Amino acid sequence: MASIDITDVRKAYGSTKILHGVDLTIKDGEFVVLVGPSGCGKSTLLRMIAGLEDISSGEIRIGGKVVNDLDPKDRDIAMVFQSYALYPNLTVHRNIGFGLEMRKVDKATRDRAVHETAKLLQIENLLERKPGQLSGGQRQRVAIGRALVRNPKIFLFDEPLSNLDAKLRMEMRTELKRLHQLTKTTVVYVTHDQIEAMTLATRIAVMRNGRIEQLDTPETIYNRPATLYVATFVGAPPMNLLSATAGEGGVRIDGTDIPVPVPGLENAPPGRRLVLGIRPEAIGTSGQGLPLAARCEVAELTGPELVVTATIGSQRLVATLPASAKVQAGDEIALSADPTLFHVFDAETEQRLN
Template identity: 50%
Template sequence: MGALSIRKVRKSYAGTEILKGIDLEVEQGEFLILVGPSGCGKSTLLSMIAGLDDITSGEVHIAGRRVNDLPPKDRDIAMVFQSYALYPSMTVRENISFGLEIRKIPHAEREAAVDRVAKILQIEHLLDRRPSQLSGGQRQRVAMGRAIARNPALFLFDEPLSNLDAKLRVEMRTEIKLLHQRLGTTIVYVTHDQIEAMTLGDKIAVMKAGEVQQFGTPNEIYRNPANLFVAGFMGSPAMNFIPTRVVEAGSGLGLAMESGGEHFVFPAINGEALRSKLGSEIILGIRPEQITEVVDSHGDVPHAVTRSIKVDLSEPTGPDTLLLVRLNNTKVTCRVCPDFAARPGEQMKLLFDLSKAVYFDPATEQRIR
């Protein structure tokens, strides 16, 4: 059994089912991300792990111990909120040590814990300040320090970076990841930001409407999404979804395409999975970075095709330029090097790397494998 085991957990409010049978296993030292849109149930699940909300049915085990009926103080967890929840009248030192004082930890041990935490988070110079004298990022470090000082079996983070500006969010993401590497403690982290999920997590549980749509490593979820929702939610810019029809192409299968009045066929990679879909509509999923400029350094890219297509829109981002083109009357985003980007209205020869393309059933929205 791992550090956290969630078994068939359900939650209902007034007859409405919020969580619909969640099963997750988190190993010791893993960083689990619960990600999904607002209202998907991720914060409710975190509250149930913490003991702040009752479980309608199912079981939660922390470090091998069933905790369904235990109060939060007896679960050996520490929680970090987006609101910091610091005591304004206390200094940073007092905020960090307060929980230890409540547990009647001896003074010398409390001081040693505060010094250890301050060194880990590099906030030694802030120990005598009060929260009103700190920036948002410093307050969040103090909130994390208060949690670390307890040395719990499990850390729970509830959207801790939501109140920070974009630059500080990036900096704090790095801090949290480094903190996890130093401590090696198990973390469950709730966010609606898929960038946070991809950069922080060892494992990701993508949630929608009270259900886990897919559970796996960031690489598994990004490269092999289970359905349209996961494919569209994870990735920025989002995956392109191009409606197409499976047709015969020589000795194999192809995908019917049209752009600017020209009709052509892309080869269908993994055609055996599409054999039963011959003549039917499917959805081709291809990420923006798989549609790029054609240059000599690409060499012979396996399963790649090139096509000249008119550019509708150009969006420079600095390191890349995002181009908008149309395929099968659908807006398609391409990611190209700025030095090669065509201007709107111009034709540009694009390389489509179909080796990582995925297919979905438009009726069920599930992956075709």
């Protein structure tokens, strides 16, 4: 079993607290992504799983075995870093097989493992080249191959695609997804990119200030964010957040006279301060649903869609419309949205209500 159990793990440097009692269970074969902004503690948590950082308190188990005091080499994990960290004087073949070479694995077995790994990563034709002769994407494949060839229980990835350009990142995301489907190995992956998290993960842990804000499937994280923070972090363009107040007949968006009949909030006490969340893609011009009279400020054609930034009342919102929509800056536009797709949060606690 390659499960990971993290129980009340804390990390502090002197009086500075980094992790505040993290609890996380990762099942055998899962692809769990730790996502959050810089400084939220995600890389620290990953390094503690790897044994590169000591934990201040709590417990980490790998396959049911407590590993708090085990050296990294004894944890049967492999880690891929943001930097490729390849040996420039060695060929791709020797870079991939270097770990096996250090473990005194015989040459025939080592060569066979390297060739099988290179075939899996589709870099068989690069084995005799040196890192200086490779592109960024090829170097990252070699770094992944060096981890893969060991056949570890767990793979740890620390922002491995952040040095690549947008096109290569997309290609490597596909490769990582394919590799996980083939190997079924447990993966813990750290990133600040919510697109990587959504496309790769079986479950996502959204982190904030040393705590896990929400842990769930990508679908649930996107469709039912538990807090305002999760709602704004996941989604591109991000969710619209409109200040609103509970009142007679529904939720009233500040600066408008529109009562919004949000299911589940019929009995909210009048005057309660709320935040109404609307995904840009939930807004259209079909006229079906709640009418939203708005004024276009900016219209940006991205190719497949038109991203419109508009004002509703005294507040701003973004809508993604079909590319064929005829909208220009300054136009008065009749938008509409389905109230059942709205997300409502308490303005004070920032917790989801509906």
